[in-house]
Amino acid sequence: MGPTTTVALVVVAALLCCTEGFIGMNWGRMSAQRLLPSQVVDLMLQNGIRNVRISTTQSDILRAFQGSGINLSITLFNGNQPHNMSTARAWLQSKYHLLRVNNIESVHMGGGVYPFNWGGIFVPDYDVNWRGLNYVQAALNETGFGGKIKANIVHYSGELIPNITKPSDAAFLDNIKERMTEFLRFLRDNDAPFLVDFNPITDLERCGLDLSFAFPDNKSKLVINDINGAVYTNGFQWQYDCFVWALQKLNFSDIKIDVMTVGWPTDGYPGATSLNAERYFKYLLPMVISNQGTPKRPGVPINTFINSLADEPKMRTDVISPFNRHWGIYRSNGQPKFKIDLSGQGRDIYPTTMKGIMRMPQRWCVFSGNSTDTDKVRRQVERACAKGDCTTLAPAASCSNLGFGKNASYAFNVYFQTYFQDEKSCDFEGLSYITDQDPSTEDCLFPVEVVRGNQLIEFSAALALLWPLNIRGVVLLIVLYILGGFL
Template sequence: MAINKLPPKDVVQLLKDNGINKVKYVAVGNEPFLTSYNNSFVNTTFPALQNIQNALNEAGVGDSIKATVPLNADVYGSPTENPVPSAGTFRTDISGQMTQIVQFLSQNKAPFTINIYPFLSLYANEHFPVDYAFFDGVTNPITDNGIQYENVFDANFDTLVSALKALGFGDMTIIVGEVGWPTDGDKNANINYAATEGGRRLLPKLAGNKGTPLRPGYIEVYLFGLIDEDAKSIAPGNFERHWGIFRYDGQPKFSMDLSGQQLDKYLVGAQNVQYLPKKWCMLRQDARDLSKLAENINFACTFSDCTALGYGSSCNGLDANGNASYAFNMYFQVQGQRDLSCNFEGLAVVTDQNISQPNCNFPIQIVASSSSSSKLSQVVYLAFLTASVFLSI
């Protein structure tokens, strides 16, 4: 598809015409230097950053809108022989690229953006102390030059401060582009942990402008994410589809007081949500030939979301029949409850009885809005057009 290239000023005006008036940052990719990407974006990220910031400058908005590269915390670290924040440096394999990026950000008075996920520390290391992932204090804090670190968020952030200082940019502004906790898809991903990490601990810390030992005071932080994404890649783990503070239907999962005062209140959920009829798809109780059950379950989960069935997840406790019913129902709902989507070679049947279990919800899909889809398509196209223009300059 051919894309018409617009001058940067026209793109900015196009954004304003569509009600997008409060843009502070333009993200150039997302975590492009992840080690799992095998250097795929190492040589293209910095040129893209330059192009986008230059386009913003040309459009006359470079003073108020900054281009930045959201990076994963794996771009820096401390040596194994001295694993403390003050020893932080950038990875040796990307030290040249990181130096270029940091210098360019400094020249344009743009912030360094980092994504910090305490949950991933638990996920990556089964021996990682659970209490160190939160903000309640620990029995054995890390001591670094007289400073005691009692949580991984502060230690991680200050490791970055030290890495920037090692390059001569110790005062560079840092924003946390993503921080959050998934609510399903892993033994450590649940609503209780997410509520504790976010609403009951992190937000009060931020509201109090406590900062970190090396950066006391205000820190600009963005919560991730807004809503669950049932089609997101699960290559990193099943939890990837469950970062939302809202469920798939726009309803809050747990209490969260954004003021940081720890009041027991919920965020305002989506209004006037319409659901499909109260119908579920389940394994037939009289099914006898189960020889094709496994392949039908696999089919259902391939084209829907069965991550809640994984080890340690919310529906992990179901028996074999329950697993089959959960898979069949997820596919049935994704397909808009079409009659033919609850057959599975005669193994399934539709029921009007809620087959949810105490710790496992069998959801009902929401009604799709054609008008919303149309508006979303326009926004997606506009975003794609904008990125194309910026990257082509």
């Protein structure tokens, strides 16, 4: 490393290193059995999480975080981005009070699968997000929020050229460089960071790198030597510096990079297990809070958001993979899946258990064993999986080796649980029955989900008991109707 390079690194570090890196959390609600916002806020605080990314601007969610001291990144989902200044101002006015009383730091344009749509594959297109970005930031600036809240767009590895081995080889795709330059100028003008989503399994696979390299325990046999003496022994630092190099090649080395999503799925893909997720986070999180940075940006803090708080069985799988529903530290019923120290100290502990969770009765809907008409069984399994989450039956997933009968039982049960154990939902043309005998195997958990509404329904029922009989039913129905709209 020559003296010129050393000076450049010191200058960049001085510009970027002004705070300590933090561990944040993603929380999505693509689930039939949704955890209550108040429970989630409590869980975040118990686990020491003070920065949260949520995939909504929904008012009841924002109200739950009010007064918590938690910093929020919120999302204007696809189709909700303002298309002119008038709609941007109207949106801001509708959320003005909640923006003022919450610690909101950024508003992301687009959600789901990557919103820049460079190749025309995903929706919405670039122009929708680009216009929305400018309109929202202008509206924020008009009302005095601009210094505090930044409009932004999250990026991903598909925007880099393929088949990268060394980070110094990284660059943005030729067909997006002009637009990316315009976007980076917007970030610089508004003092906003460049936001990226990491998916260690597929991002490294895309570049032909061994999966063992993904783990930050630096035990992989793969070691990548780059220019200026840079040495990479794990995928996180390697991928981060790929983006650092890409920014540098467009003359934007001064822009900070935040990792808005990184995690390890626990099912639905080869290598996607709870043990691997535990191993990944055990070494990643201490690295984040150590502020050691990367070979390209040594000593520069990297704000990093874990993906994610809980599994989301209603996430799309057609664009990514079955593992897209299994990112959670917690199952959708609030039970932790593996040990993880969210303080970043690397302790061998489980995260705090969620309080107030009520599980439905220990009962399952299973296959009767009548396989005289296998086509009929397959049709009913398809019907069940169209509504329930059967991604754990995918090749290499935890329930992939069950066999015909157990496969049917699993499918029938997830449908039954999705509909909150309504006995009518265990009706598969005489092929199923309800049992209190757990059909789970050593490798495959047959889930029992949570009561819809949890303690709020308990509260509404208790409240109804205080009213005269002729009013009680009406009040309870109204409360349950409201809950049904939110849950």
